[in-house]
Amino acid sequence: MSALDNLRDTFRRDQVFDFMRQGTRAVAPGQLDSGSGKNILYLEDITVSFDGFKALNDLTLYIQTGELRCIIGPNGAGKSTMMDVITGKTRPDSGTCFFGQTLDLTAMSETDIAMAGIGRKFQKPTVFPEHTAFENLELAMNGPRGPWHSLFTRLSGEQTNWIEDTLATVGLLEDRHKVAGLLSHGQKQWLEIGMVLMQKPQLLLVDEPIAGMTRQEVERTGELLKSLAGKHSVVVVEHDMEFIRSIASTVTVLHQGSVLAEGTMEQVQNDPKVIEVYLGE
Amino acid sequence: MRDSTFKSAFSDRTAKTFMGVLLGATLVVTLLNQFFPPDSPLHVSAYTVTLLGKYLCYALLALSLDLVWGYCGILSLGHGAFFALGGYAMGMYLMRQIGDRGVYGNPELPDFMVFLNWDELPWYWQGFDQFWFAALMILLVPGLLAFVFGWLAFRSRVTGVYLSIITQALTYALMLAFFRNELGFGGNNGLTDFKELLGFSLQSDSTRVGLLIATALSLAIAFVLCRWITGSKLGRVVMAVRDAESRARFVGYRTEHYKLWIFTVSAILAGIAGALYVPQVGIINPGEFSPLNSIELVVWVAVGGRATLYGAVIGAILVNYGKTIFTGVMPEAWLFALGGLFVAVTVFLPQGLVGLVSQRWAALRKQFPPKKTNNDTLTPAEGEAP
Ligand SMILES: Nc1ncnc2c1ncn2[C@@H]1O[C@H](COP(=O)(O)OP(=O)(O)OP(=O)(O)O)[C@@H](O)[C@H]1O
Ligand SMILES: [Mg+2]
Numbered sequence: 028m029s030a031l032d033n034l035r036d037t038f039r040r041d042q043v044f045d046f047m048r049q050g051t052r053a054v055a056p057g058q059l060d061s062g063s064g065k066n067i068l069y070l071e072d073i074t075v076s077f078d079g080f081k082a083l084n085d086l087t088l089y090i091q092t093g094e095l096r097c098i099i100g101p102n103g104a105g106k107s108t109m110m111d112v113i114t115g116k117t118r119p120d121s122g123t124c125f126f127g128q129t130l131d132l133t134a135m136s137e138t139d140i141a142m143a144g145i146g147r148k149f150q151k152p153t154v155f156p157e158h159t160a161f162e163n164l165e166l167a168m169n170g171p172r173g174p175w176h177s178l179f180t181r182l183s184g185e186q187t188n189w190i191e192d193t194l195a196t197v198g199l200l201e202d203r204h205k206v207a208g209l210l211s212h213g214q215k216q217w218l219e220i221g222m223v224l225m226q227k228p229q230l231l232l233v234d235e236p237i238a239g240m241t242r243q244e245v246e247r248t249g250e251l252l253k254s255l256a257g258k259h260s261v262v263v264v265e266h267d268m269e270f271i272r273s274i275a276s277t278v279t280v281l282h283q284g285s286v287l288a289e290g291t292m293e294q295v296q297n298d299p300k301v302i303e304v305y306l307g308e
Numbered sequence: 309m310r311d312s313t314f315k316s317a318f319s320d321r322t323a324k325t326f327m328g329v330l331l332g333a334t335l336v337v338t339l340l341n342q343f344f345p346p347d348s349p350l351h352v353s354a355y356t357v358t359l360l361g362k363y364l365c366y367a368l369l370a371l372s373l374d375l376v377w378g379y380c381g382i383l384s385l386g387h388g389a390f391f392a393l394g395g396y397a398m399g400m401y402l403m404r405q406i407g408d409r410g411v412y413g414n415p416e417l418p419d420f421m422v423f424l425n426w427d428e429l430p431w432y433w434q435g436f437d438q439f440w441f442a443a444l445m446i447l448l449v450p451g452l453l454a455f456v457f458g459w460l461a462f463r464s465r466v467t468g469v470y471l472s473i474i475t476q477a478l479t480y481a482l483m484l485a486f487f488r489n490e491l492g493f494g495g496n497n498g499l500t501d502f503k504e505l506l507g508f509s510l511q512s513d514s515t516r517v518g519l520l521i522a523t524a525l526s527l528a529i530a531f532v533l534c535r536w537i538t539g540s541k542l543g544r545v546v547m548a549v550r551d552a553e554s555r556a557r558f559v560g561y562r563t564e565h566y567k568l569w570i571f572t573v574s575a576i577l578a579g580i581a582g583a584l585y586v587p588q589v590g591i592i593n594p595g596e597f598s599p600l601n602s603i604e605l606v607v608w609v610a611v612g613g614r615a616t617l618y619g620a621v622i623g624a625i626l627v628n629y630g631k632t633i634f635t636g637v638m639p640e641a642w643l644f645a646l647g648g649l650f651v652a653v654t655v656f657l658p659q660g661l662v663g664l665v666s667q668r669w670a671a672l673r674k675q676f677p678p679k680k681t682n683n684d685t686l687t688p689a690e691g692e693a694p
Binding site for chain 2: 114116136137138141142146147153154155156157158162165166167169172173174175177178179180181182222226
């Protein structure tokens with residue numbers, strides 16, 4: 028990144044002075060109502076542009092309750108931006124984004140969205156670097172979130188067990204007292220997946236989970252994601268075709284900010300449009 | 309891993325050591341002042357007692373800054389404002405205690421009001437003749453200001469340099485306001501000529517010693533309180549906000565509430581430090597709001613070492629001791645020395661003196677490992693070698 032970019036990043040108006048953003052008043056977090064609909068997430072006609080460049084262009088996408096959906100697409104297709112929109116990090120210029128029937132995600136804060144039951148693993152692993160693996164999971168553990176509660180709360184045996192179970196699930200039990208900043212890239216990926224699990228979300232957004240993992244770790248991650256589907260809805264973004272083939276039921280291909288194709292891996296792979304822009308390269 | 313409670317924070321080793329050293333030193337100074345005649349070489353003068361009391365007030369102020377800066381990453385360049393407000397609240401009580409012993413002998417009005425031809429006490433001076441009321445205001449005024457200011461700033465997600473700048477603006481604006489006579493706080497002379505506190509004469513040695521003890525106790529309690537806070541889950545969330553604020557939001561924490569909480573608690577501690585300071589130095593004036601004071605405070609914490617609590621205390625005492633010596637020798641150069649110190653610490657000692665010592669200590673331990681852990685120090689590579 029050039030110095031100028033750095034400067035821009037530091038002085039981004041929308042981050043420094045949030046009040047300059049308009050129309051983003053948060054509504055009280057409601058109860059998720061997936062109601063009669065079979066879908067848990069509704070993205071309709073979402074457009075996001077950065078300085079005129081449309082990262083998302085009239086994107087419409089539905090995620091079913093309990094499904095494991097894979098999203099693929101070339102670099103810059105807008106996959107991470109889509110997750111930014113869902114988690115409240117980026118506000119769309121137009122379009123609607125509903126979680127269940129009633130929760131309008133475009134009007135909720137990141138915190139409210141997280142509390143409503145959406146957990147996210149970022150593309151670049153983001154953990155709390157100065158805290159141990161154990162503490163990272165403790166901080167992510169679902170439960171009351173207020174300062175006064177945090178001051179007086181003490182970890183119960185049950186909670187400790189839960190955290191240790193999750194540490195075992197993501198293969199970090201040995202390293203639980205290691206500071207997260209010192210973990211390997213793959214371990215950070217897993218730690219972040221563990222954090223998402225501790226939030227007990229209904230919808231998991233997992234952005235490029237296997238980068239930096241060994242073959243064995245990749246297999247275990249695939250197993251883990253498959254085991255989560257059903258009870259949770261899971262959206263996975265990945266570039267690794269083999270990995271996707273091993274876990275996917277439905278695949279959505281994004282290209283230039285909108286959906287290019289959707290279907291089983293087989294169907295998608297044989298779609299001439301997809302071959303042209305992506306798989307054929 | 310154990311969550312701390314107020315009780316457990318009292319009995320942990322760091323807190324015990326801290327309190328032992330602090331209260332032990334205070335006790336020794338007290339005894340040397342009270343039980344040795346002034347001509348004895350062991351006698352500690354009232355001047356020294358008060359100087360120590362002053363350092364401890366600064367230490368408490370530094371502790372409060374470490375809480376927000378070291379642990380939460382909020383670089384407040386206006387913390388002196390909360391210190392000064394606590395000081396003014398105490399000063400107002402002390403003014404009311406003067407009664408008719410002022411120059412003008414007015415039993416109701418402080419001298420400066422008589423001088424300004426005011427004929428009655430402004431409403432906001434009411435109640436300050438009562439110590440309990442003044443004590444309440446010492447906590448409430450800085451706390452409330454921090455709460456309102458923090459609420460506006462953190463809710464709007466003002467962070468980093470911008471936040472530092474507006475905290476600096478806050479203390480500067482208050483300084484200008486307090487300089488004005490019409491505001492009713494004594495203008496640029498401030499509040500002074502205090503006579504007594506709770507009926508004890510401020511001139512007497514025993515009161516000075518009493519104030520030193522009170523300050524040491526306050527510092528000890530504040531230290532334990534901060535240990536409790538930073539050792540609890542709240543402390544871990546606050547540090548998470550410091551290291552990765554947006555991550556903390558994405559796991560569901562309202563980071564602005566945590567910042568507001570810690571900022572307000574910190575301001576209250578700063579206010580207490582100011583209130584203890586004023587009777588010992590005998591004056592409070594708008595100079596205490598000077599932006600420079602708040603910047604000096606940042607240097608103390610940086611020199612001692614951030615996010616350890618005791619580092620801030622050590623930094624405050626050392627730098628101020630240095631200042632006392634230095635300003636005696638060549639006063640003009642002090643600011644340059646301070647600036648140089650800050651640059652040197654930032655470049656060479658990012659963890660401060662405390663960090664340097666613990667690094668050295670760790671290196672020593674490595675070189676001369678204690679016997680009982682000898683077996684564990686085998687590196688995995690050595691252990692696996694056939
Ligand atoms: N904050 C931003 N400001 C400007 N442009 C952005 C911003 N975020 C994303 N973009 C641009 O939007 C486009 C889509 O980015 P996005 O990160 O969503 O792609 P992606 O599909 O996740 O790609 P990758 O596979 O590389 O992760 C890219 O061209 C990117 O440069
Ligand atoms: Mg991406």
